[in-house]
Amino acid sequence: MMFSKQLVVLVGGKGTRLGALTQNTPKPLMPISNDRVFLDYFLEAATRQGFSDILFLAGHYGEQVAQRYDGRTLNGARLRVMIEPEPKGTGGAFKYFYDQLAPTFVAANGDTLFDINMRALDARLQASPDLSGVLALRLVDDVARYGSVTQNNRGLITGFTEKQKSGVAIAGNINGGIYALRREAIARLPDGPSSIETDLFPDLAADQRLAGIESSGYFLDIGLPETLNIARSELPIRRRSVLFLDRDGVLNIEKNYLYRPEDFEWVEGAVDVIRRRNDRGDAVVVVTNQAGVARGMYGEDDVRDLHSYIQEDLYARGAFVDAFYYCPYHEAATVDQYRVKNHPNRKPNPGMLLTAARDLNLDMSRAIMIGDMETDVAAAEAASIKGYLFKGGDLSAFEQTITAPST
Structure with missing residues (x-):
């Protein structure tokens, strides 16, 4: 790359x-x-x-x-x-x-x-x-x-x-x-x-x-x-509009507990969506639950390494993600340090979205979320933004059907 x-x-x-x-x-x-x-x-x-x-x-x-x-x-x-x-x-x-x-x-x-x-x-x-x-x-x-x-x-x-x-x-x-x-x-x-x-x-x-x-x-x-x-x-006082994206099933083809870069495959149209938003000046933020960490199947370093791989692949394609946020906590964790009931960052809670808004100076009145699970839509609603349920196919075509706020 x-x-x-x-x-x-x-x-x-x-x-x-x-x-x-x-x-x-x-x-x-x-x-x-x-x-x-x-x-x-x-x-x-x-x-x-x-x-x-x-x-x-x-x-x-x-x-x-x-x-x-x-x-x-x-x-x-x-x-x-x-x-x-x-x-x-x-x-x-x-x-x-x-x-x-x-x-x-x-x-x-x-x-x-x-x-x-x-x-x-x-x-x-x-x-x-x-x-x-x-x-x-x-x-x-x-x-x-x-x-x-x-x-x-x-x-x-x-x-x-x-x-x-x-x-x-x-x-x-x-x-x-x-x-x-x-x-x-x-x-x-x-x-x-x-x-x-x-x-x-x-x-x-x-x-x-x-x-x-x-x-x-x-x-x-x-x-x-x-x-x-x-x-x-x-x-x-400048704030940017933002597209929040779930990761598994939205950016990459769903594979149970994905963490190895060699197993990563883009969903059709995902790169096009990210670059289009980059070109418009919108922020693109990935927010993902990572229960595999809580279950001891891989570590936080593995999550960060995969996100670095995704980012570098995007750079070579003329695109980028502004930030990745992940939640490693789960109430049924087998790793003690990650066993937390109803952690505020775990979707459907809005913690990751709200933290990104503060960190990146985002305008949440011009924000949307795309995810492949009802918990993604619920997290968006809890953050007082619009959430859309993606059921597979071409993400670019799906995103273009959404009437989204823009800069």
Whole structure:
């Protein structure tokens, strides 16, 4: 299963359009709420997609970025900060730290929150040896501030239009500031200062080695005082809609007490449902009773290993699960430590759903649950959300018949 494990975050810009606000603070560290800065919200969105190595390329006041993040671990990801000795643009930063880059990686601007399915970009790159990069594109009402991007019917990028003031708002796709790249593409950049946006992407596009995927996730660039104010008003209260899924019989074909990865088989359409929800910006959360642990048939490590296997298979397919929750308790457990009557996390009780809502900042007014047992539907109702009973077949076709809340 091929997928990128590295996320590179560019945090070296001076943020001159923010004026005095960035005189002593790098733009990505702009305060948003209480003790949280913009980059904290960016990382919250990015780390749920399974990157194990997050590399910050810093410049302007880079020591502040290093002090806050270097050496930390967040949601299983190791955070590293590299500070370039002198500013040489986005391309220069990549080239200076070339040896730190993985053979394929996903990169993003640390002053923009574009909450998209990064795994979809990476999966397109991994599946296409002829491509050197895949950009996330965003449809906006007016491209004047950003410059636009054009594509052909195969999804290949054919050109870039520079920022221009026309006096008339023109809708179109823009570079969303997130891209999957092959490290070898960086070698195309000239020595000295360079821009990945103007010195690399047009070159790749001319050689038909650059594709784009239009994404519609939440988008916010804090490059202007007014957009920084929007961040301060929206990010602290932002909640995502969520699809809760039971595991056995919904994601995988039901096999009694499944715990070995080699026995796992996807239900038809399950991956499509997860990726579709990822692409929409919805959270996908798996909640599963695991009585096999209580009965001593396998351990919690086995459950976690299987979930890691499922997650990595999804990454390679351009999808991901935001979180897995499992309940190992049962009133008839043969393992003493798991013998609990009516544990609040065991469905039909709603404990796992409510815990996920708190952990992941979910909007339960825009939540649904799909399960293959009445206890799944009962857990949903106990959490005050709608539950749907899946009786087998194509999960994608079933999910599309549901009128679900969305972002």
